[in-house]
Amino acid sequence: MIGHVNTGKSFLGCISYDLEDKQELxxxxxxxxSLKDGLQHKNRAEVLAYNKCFxxxxxxxxxxxxxxxxSRRVEKPVFHFAIRLASGDQCTRDELLKIADACVKEFDVKDNQYLVVLHKxxxxxxxxxxxxxxxxxxxxxxxxxxxxxxxxxxxRLEKELGLTAVLSPRKFLSKEERLLPRQDNRKLKMREDIKNCLKQAHSLDDFSRRxxxxxxxxIKSRGIxxxxxxxxxxxxxxxxxxxxxIEKILEAKKILGLTQGTLEIEKADRGQEYMKMPYKSLPVSPNAPTQLERSIAEVISTTTSQVAAAAANLVAELFQAPYPTPDEIAAAEAMQQYYRYNKKKKKKRGYRL
Structure with a gap:
């Protein structure tokens, strides 16, 4: 179960989003x-409960x-909660109402006005x-x-209702729990699609088109x-x-004259391990550029009969992000904590005239 909570100023905007169909469709x-995925996109919203409103x-x-x-002091009077079940979980109408009831109790709005809407x-x-x-x-x-x-x-609700246990956001976990593997199916699929398009693309525009x-x-700007x-x-x-x-991969393919359908990645793919790590941004190994330069130099110096095998190894190496070792992760986290601690000390210390 995954929950989100936000505050806002506009009741009409929030209620309109929850009750109406998607306007862009x-x-x-x-x-x-609806025919393609078997879901209900027309009249997607169903009101499960009104409390002191209609x-x-x-x-x-x-x-x-x-x-x-x-209250004249509150600037954002809107509470908006969204709770989604984990993949494979199903709940009855009564169980969904139980979840909603537990949520409004937790945030002390059970006796206030609220509206519960199911999206399909x-x-x-x-x-x-x-x-x-x-x-x-x-x-x-x-x-x-x-x-x-x-x-x-x-x-707590996952245990009470027997639902799939989901890890909380990383900042709320203990050090031991942060080492548990996390998996994002959306990102895993996106990464595989990027790899497949890169294998076939010959330029950045060709990659974008695929x-x-x-x-x-x-979207391309300073990054992608x-x-x-x-x-x-x-x-x-x-x-x-x-x-x-991405540019390095495409440039390497261009230099080596690789054509569509000839690329074979022989090295083990560490992308699956990366997606399960509890970090969105991981430190990059500092020796990655030298590895790339050395690999290109090896390709240039090889004989004609060895170019194909060396080229495959080079592009395979580019496909593998230089993921850090557990020791590098621990060192990076310790360094971040050190800087945060010293930054707080400097703020508290201040200056005296």
């Missing part, structure tokens, strides 16, 4: 997507705003809760430590990012394929 697109989105927003006026346009069921942080007594529900409270709530054909939107069909944006560096690395 036409009626024909909704029908086509009506359409305009009436609901007006009621929420009227109560929010009881994703493979895994997920609910949204729009709540008023301001109660009828004028008191405002606190939003401090909201991410930790949501993570703790999800872990990625678009695979269903991704490619990829957006999938669910509008999720991921940086190439998080996948082990930064813009500079």
């Amino acid at each position: 036409s009626e024909e697109q909704k029908k086509a997507m 009506g359409n989105k305009y009436e609901l927003a007006e009621q929420f705003r009227d109560v929010a006026k009881l 346009d994703t493979p895994q069921p997920h609910i949204h809760i729009v709540a008023n942080r301001v109660g009828y007594d004028g008191k405002v529900a606190k939003d401090s430590n909201s991410y930790l409270r949501m993570a703790t709530l999800c872990r 990625m678009q054909q695979a269903g991704y939107n490619v 990012s990829f957006i999938d069909d669910k509008k999720v944006k991921v940086k190439g560096s998080e996948l082990g394929f930064s813009l500079s690395k």
